[in-house]
Amino acid sequence: MKGQGILKGLGVTLKHLIDTYLEDIKAGKDRYYTEEGVRQRMTSDTKGIFTVNYPEERLPLAEAFRFVPFLVYDEEDGEQIVRCTACGICSKVCPSQCIWITRAEDPETGKPLKTPAEFAIDIDLCMNCGYCAEYCPFDAIKMDHDFELAGYERMEANIHLKDRLLKPASYYAEIRPLNYALEQKAKAELAERKAARRAKVD
Amino acid sequence: MTEGLNLPEYYIPPEIEGTVAITTLDRIYNWGRRYSVWPMFFGLACCAIEMIATAGARFDMARFGMEIMRPSPRQCDLMIISGTVTKKLVPQIVRLYNQMPEPKYVLSMGACASGGGPFKRGYNVVAGIDKFLPVDVYVPGCPPTPQALLFGLMKIQEKIDQESISKVRWYSDEPDEGIPVPILGPDLIDPRDFPALLKKEQEKEKQA
């Protein structure tokens, strides 16, 4: 019979419509504006309303999520210790060549120091590929989770200089807990081995 | 003084309290506009897919009154430059912009539209749409996630909120000239560059 196919299709849309109400009744209030609610909407058996009401609700970001890069510093006795050693690997691997680094120099001897005097990333060039974070041997540059960067200006605002790029290690630990734990573990092991070696020499 | 009119504690005589509500004309005007921004259905590149995803069920631009994507520039308020702008396409984009009625806004989505992005050095790439159009909001990212785009759209709303009906350019008497449409010659020619180009030519002639 003509029209059967259309009716069958309309049945599917009707089912979707009914599902939205059934799911809302079944899940109750917890479905919206709670973290479990959002997570439930991300599972493979989600039904009904699929919308995540940004900005009130936020999609949980995967740990690996990458937006623009930032620099990590450690805090020791209230002092900022920048992890970056200005080795330049990130600027060499960067596919769009959006990283500029000026290596610091010892003001007296003029010898290069292992820290950046200036560090700039043009996020109008950056393609968020994550190579800089991947190849950094010092875990000094990482990809950020903060995507709310929209603004009314770009020539100044979209060039991130060192001050803007620096974020504490605690922030890094917060957005990438697993990675951070792994790195800390590796670091502790390395320190332990060094100490053991030193003890042997002594 | 007008600011106070928007606040709930503004004094209204008790005998008419239940029957009137007062606000400023600006606020009502902007309230109407901020929830009915119609973007143009015009995808350029990768970012366009994220733009469509934003219109999809999960992010749902309809919550902001922006789901009505119109393919015709005559019916649009917002142009989302969603991707790399190439020299071959920029005449069309400028023409589309000129065809949009006021008030109009431009949102530059992603690194490519803002500044050329990873393709900036390409021979066919315009390094930033703001070289031709006035951009209102820049959304960085490559590509910006739908949530980042929504944040950008909220910035547009904020911008709308700050406008005043007495000062906006579309009610002023200044004629709207439009933006001169670039020409495809041996390379992209912007009519606004003519004086500079001619000067260069003349200097060369002088030297010769």
Add this chain to the structure above:
Amino acid sequence: MSEQTAVINKINQSIINRFPDWVREDEREGYEGLLVEAAHLIPFMEVLRDEFGYDSLTSVTGVDYLPEEKMEVVYHLYKSTGGSILVVKVQVPRSSPVIPSLVGLYPGAAFQEREAWDLLGIRFEGHPNLKRILMWEGFEGHPLRKDWVEAFFEGEFKPYEDRWPEGKVSKIETDKPLGKNINYPEGFNPETWIPDAKELLFQGTVSLKTEDDDPGLETEHLVVNLGPQHPSTHGVFRMVAKLEGETVVDLEPVMGYLHRNHEKIGERNTFSMNMPYTDRLDYFCSMSNNFGYALSVEKLLGEKYQPPERAQYIRVIMAELTRILNHFMAIGFFLNDLGAYFTPALYAIKERELILDIFEAVSGSRMMCNYFRFGGVVRDLPEGIEEHIRKMVYERLPRQIDEMDRYLVDNEIVVSRCQGVGVLTPEQAIAYSAAGPVLRASGVPYDIRRADPYGIYDRFDFDVAVRYHGDVYDRFLIKYDEVRQSIRILQQAIDGLPGGEILANKPAYKFRMPKGESYGRVEGPKGELGFYIVSDGTNNPWRYHVRAPSFINLTGLREMSLGEKIADLVAILGSIDIVLGEVDR
């Protein structure tokens, strides 16, 4: 591998024996295939096609060997019955690169030869319409030539020297007098320069024939222009159609509106830098693009860079998920084009979002995954994601594709708009170098995963989806078939996923590249995605060419559209499933 090379050598030998005088083996280090003299190209190709069975010319491209003052045109051919690629090359002097056109023999070469003319300046004699295709007519120079320099030139190769250790950040346009990415030829004066008015109207297009085909009858042909800003062109594609009433009598696709100079940038990049750029080719299917590029570079790097088992399985899982995602979106957008505005697309986007969650968890980005590395993948599957994939491929995706089936396939409007429209016969499909779903919907069961297996595809049990009518409806249905086959592969892959390493070597960004060339191809969701790479032994590719399936599938668009109604043009284009990032690169 060695067995395969032996077979190729045998085939090559038998061809050389046939024409001992002007065909010889390419004996440069790292190169393969046959070198033919330009004057004899056409009779040679005719024999290859008719006697040896190489009926499909899959890729045509040029290489500029500046130091040797030579231009080389490289042809890749295969038999539609299966087997490996045959490479044929023609060398001509760089000062006058003229080569006979193969459009008469293989119509599928039409666009690719135009591209080689546009970007490299190789003139194909006898081409019916040798005009620029990606740039506009009137553009100065041929940009892919090695001595051509773009306006924002910062250095021959990346990484640029001024970034470290004394990097001073600046926007490059600030150094330019006009602040723009433009370069005019010597003596260019905008006042005396007069553009051709007709050229301006049809910039980059051929002028559709103006003289009436049937002078006896007083009819007027109407030229209708669709795009580049049109909701149904899937981006910035343009079609110029000549109509007789409502019937299409001539059609000219115009592209290049998203030409982002992928290849020129790719030749300035290092090998590893190109990986994230490939994401932006077909931006739905970044995982497949990564796969193709990784495969061709690994071919060049040799045995040492064979990915370990686990990585191989992860690669297959990601590539097949990409195929499902792409086909869901293709179905959704296709229905958009037919006028079922947005509801099917919404359902498709929902499935896509759930797959994108997987991609975001494993790679960090929803669309631009940049997940593959030479010799494996960048990181292992995070905890819990394997379970999620398992649930998706065993429960959700089969259920959803069935729902999509119930929802759309029997719909009478869809059926009557699609059946019998835009037919491409099997012979035409092969001749026009069509690939992927377009080829298979025309009744040619050619799937690289089966015909010339790569990775570990030879281990999985699946059927090559094929449909026989070659019309829009079959091109629509075949996407369902392919999704179902992909689900089968995924179920086997997720069950068989072994533990172990994910990278064959230490993470590296510099490689000891041997000299030579390689052509790696994968069966992308849209068809054969090939990467042709020439390495001169440095860290940057000398030539980097993408054989883009969407681009080449469009060659047959005119043939499919002739005689159809204007309203069906949109359906035909939608059924080919193009992505402009890949068409224009």
